[in-house]
Amino acid sequence: MRTSLRTSLRSSPRTSPTTRRPSSGARLAALFTGVSAVAALLVAAPAAQAAADTPLRDLAAARGKAIGTAVTGSKLTGTYGDIAGREFNWLTPGNAMKWASVEPSRGTFDWTEADRIVDFAEAHDQDVRGHTLVWHSQNPDWLANGTWTPAQLRQLMTDHIALEVGRYKGRLAAWDVVNEPFNEDGTFRQTLWYNGLGADYIAQALTAARAADPAAKLYINDYNVEGVNAKSTALYNLVKDLKARGVPIDGVGLQAHLILGQVPATFQQNIQRFADLGLDVAVTELDIRMQTPATDAKLAQQRTEYEAVFKACVAVSRCTGVTVWGFTDSDSWIPDTFPGEGAATPYDANYQPKPAYYGIVTALGGTVTEPPPPTGCSAAYSVQSQWNTGFTGQVTISCAAGSSLSSWRATWTFGAGQRISQAWNATCTQTQAAVSCANASWNGSVPSGGSVTFGFNASWSGSNPAPTVTLG
């Protein structure tokens, strides 16, 4: 879904690197053309692209903050990889480092995706937050369904930590050592670990992690602990006690899976109280979900709330930064877990930045130069996935309010020898470099404020630059 920005210009109180509508530039070429619904005449309109955008990671670095995203290793190519590498200075593997992922059968290990993410991060000068070592969820069946004595369980846990933390020793900046240890009322969650080892499993896990990589920052991470409440107070009391006992603990992770309209008023105050214990605080899994479909009003509110969360972190020096739990709505856990909800991340499913993106820019001290509201109809090209010899591309044709189409044809020139082999939801022909895709019988109509999408598979070699799509 295409979103427009209608908020007024803001200027930064301090340094003001200028950020416009993100460059997507050569990568996400989006040429805006206008087609009058009535006359069906082609009218050229300026491309809403910026020549020199400031990536979020540069804005964050200027504030001394991390900006991270959870990622899926297999997707780190094409447009997804471009954005992950360009905009973020931290990565968290969304699933790849969980116990079920790395040791699906006892003694059989699969580090493929985890290694891929760490390699990608190093190639893009990014830090990695390991996630997660000791949790009640996403454990392999052999572990979760086994019968263990306390001694066996403790050995399993500390061996797992020694192996996984040791594997990446010196390469990961931080670990979520223990994940989600509390119930909502602040009592300990009854888990494999708590039931078998008692509350001291937390100190044992942290101690094992420190031994395996003395340089990594060690965290306890939980959700619904963003504001001051019973659960966050239990976490506060736990980490205070751990510190007093000399147990290695460097920080707390506030996941921040938030609901639109429900950002806790005490967010900054809560960050501050943990910081005052001498601990780092990271916002580790931010998303702000809403009932779908998203509307301009909801997206504007989401922008304000993203801005507020980032500002709360910027305001506390020991808040190390904010990680979003997936940067695009096409890679978010929300729709699967909360049917009817979604649109929770800063980029839409077509990799276009949403108003929330600009809320982050503003909070990080960048200047948002608003493009004029979109008019007419436009086509946006993106690479959904890419492998050795092929890729899947997607084109979304969107019409702003007041414009519509009854039929369409998208044309472009492939600049590097790419060849389409198959298309869906459009009829595509290619003559040498020239591609022409016409609507299928069922999707010629694009209503005012609506969009249609078609896709294709193509081959590439050498490079795969994104073309500029013309709509006619």
Ligand code: G2I
């Ligand atoms: O549940 C949201 C997050 C809460 N905090 C801890 C995070 O680790 C957790 O992440 C999510 C992942 O984003 C999801 O992708 O954890 C879920 C599991 O609790 C992940 O979902 C799982 C699905 O349930 C599986 O069916 C799927 O095979 O993702 C797996 C890999 O795609």
